[in-house]
Amino acid sequence: MKTQIINLLSQALKNLHINFDTNNIQVSQTTNAKNGDFSCTIALQLSKILQQNPREIAQNILSDIEIILKKSENETIEKIEIAGPGFLNFFISKNYYTQNLQKFLNQNKDIGKTNRLKNKVFIAEHTDPNLFKEIHIGHVMTNVIGESFYRLAQFAGANVKNVTFQGDVGMHIAKALWGIKNIGEALPLHKTPYEKQKFLGKCYVFGEQNFSAETGEGNSAKTEITQINKEIYEIINNPESNPELTKIYKMGCKWSLEYLETIYKILGSKFDHYFLESSTFTDGTRIVKENTGTKGKQIFTQPENAIIFEGEKFGYHTRVFINSEGLPTYEAKDIGLFYKKWEKYNPDYSLTITGGDQKEYFTIVKEAAGLINPEWKEKTMHRAHGILKLKTGKMSSRTGGIIRAQEWINEAQTNVLEKIEKQENSPLSEFSHEEKTEIAQNIAMSAIKYSILKVSAGKDIVYDEKVALDFSGNTGPYLLYSYVRAQSILKKIDTTTIHNNTISPRHAKITNLEKKFTQFESALEISLESLSSHNLANYLYDLASEFSSFYAHTKIADVTNPDYKYNIAIIQIFKNIMKNGLYCLGIKTVEKM
RNA sequence: GCCUGAGUAGCUCAACUGGAUAGAGUACCUGGCUUCGAACCAGUUGGUUGGGGGUUCGAAUCCCUCCUCGGGCACCA
Secondary structure (H helix, E strand, O other), X not given: OHHHHHHHHHHHHHHOOOOOOHHHOXXXXXXXXXXXXXXXXXXXXXXXXXXXXXXXXXXXXXXXHHHHHHHHOOOOEEEEEEEOOOEEEEEEOHHHHHHHHHHHHHHHHHOOOOOOOOOOEEXXXXXXXEOOOOOEHHHHHHHHHHHHHHHHHHHOXXXXXXXXXXXXXXXXXXXXXXXXXXXXXXXXXOOOHHHHHHHHHHHHHHHHHHHHOOOOOOOOHHHHHHXXXXXXXXXXXXXXXXXXXXXXXXXXXXXXXXXXXXXXXXXXXXXXXXXXXXXXXXXXXXXXXXXXXXXXXXXXXXXXXXXXXXXXXHOOOOEEEEOOOOOEOHHHHHHHHHHHHHXXXXXXXXXXXXXXXXXXXXXHHHHHHHHHOHHHHHOEEEEEEOOEEEOOOOHHHOOOOOOEHHHHHHHHHHHHHHHHHHOOOOOOOOOOHHHHHHHHHHHHHHHHHHHHHOOOOOXXXXXXXXXXXXXXXXXXXXXXXHHHHHHHHHHHOOHHHHOOOOOOOOOOOOOHHHHHHOOHHHHHHHHHHOOOOHHHHHXXXXXXXXXXXXXXXXXXXXXXXXXXXXXXXXXXXXXXXXXXHHHHOOOOOOOOO
């Protein structure tokens, strides 16, 4: 519709012999119905160029468009008005909307899916945990944001690959292994994966504290950890070089990976591939060395012992790719990851999600990667997000340490469960404890995910436990609730009577709800283009809000109502959009709550 | 010190990338369950968009300058 109006306008400008780049014609969807459905500021823009009153210009354009419309017998535009200083407001005919409604009804469960990225390979890399370390709320944030882009790309028709990059070599592992040896606690061999993971996390912190502590003459933690780090790289290629270390290392990796599976399941992510640092550092090291000094493309230098990339030449800062011990840093491992991604998938788009603290880091590595292979830079996108802070509640009062993802989710889930138990005349009263627990988890995850995604990506997020768990207003559970109510009606009615439901223009009202339907596709598109799902999140909130209003004022399941079939059709469309929209936010719907 | 984000209602956030009277939620107050699920709906109150200057028909948005806060700046990830 928008392009149709732009075409009309450019035709009119041509007829009036006005030179204006048609790409600069701005047509936007209005928020206020009295300003029509679409609005254009062309006359205001031209006013300066033509040295003429904007309303006069608008009038000229308007007259010309009316002639064009008459000639072409186009009836989608009902009327055009000049408003305010010279806005051209387009009112779209009811017919146009009913045709769209029919289309949406026919699309059924595929509503929102397009072919925009058809045959394009799209990699979404996110979550990126370090083995042996705790999974904290920052990982949840990266996961939720990344998973959403993965699903948005999927809806755009791309050949999507969901991947994560797990750190299984490096200093953090060395610290944890040293911790296991020195902490003086028995291994939790027969405990749950979560308990094992917690133990590893504790050992890491113990190692890290000893590593960073002011070391006196006799304190050898730093030296020992550095030595272990070297040995880890060795045992990956040759486990026989240190069987004892290999044993603990493999055990720890196994425990971490087992636990990660449980948390991925709760988060709702399924990965197509797990990249491990242990499988990228060899290629990374090789590629860096091949391009150091006078060799290869001469990208890296080695002024002292370390191999570095001099970012200053590009307006950034220097970063070390291979340290003076000859070991690869995260930078070199990332170069290896570029190599592996292209080897495995040859992507058209490769998106990486990280925390904001890695913004410049990533830019520099990408710059270096682009010098190795221009494609690596051109096709790579990066989304850095902010920090997640808890505002109120007992968890936020913690000082120091991190907040475990598991505890955060558990607390939210417990809160929901309590609310369900307390609810009078609960639709879930017949449900078993297990079923209620599962529903509570979905609702809790919707609250967590939505509170992350409704804010524009890149900004810090303040998660108010009190507000988010109130579940009223602009929250995930509100969206779920709107879906549940729509679904509840559809289950109640006799579906055979509305089989092959069609939209009859006679009954169509075209309120804000129907207009919202037409904006779903663009909400999906904008979210992916701008790498910020908050566009979709806010759209869904508006949609739910319009639905709730409609619901409160209309007796929908009333067969005697002449609009009965039309109303049911509206509910069907709403339900499908909400379900698919929530899917793209990574939120699983529930049937009852 | 250099680079880089951010500052909008008491609180948490929007504002279609320069457009119309800056919008939502929350909190406060008011009304609505004998009616498809009230985790809801309808309404009231709440603003010098951090301060100052500039650009133009028009600025939360662009430019300059201060103030405040976050992040980054060579062998961590």
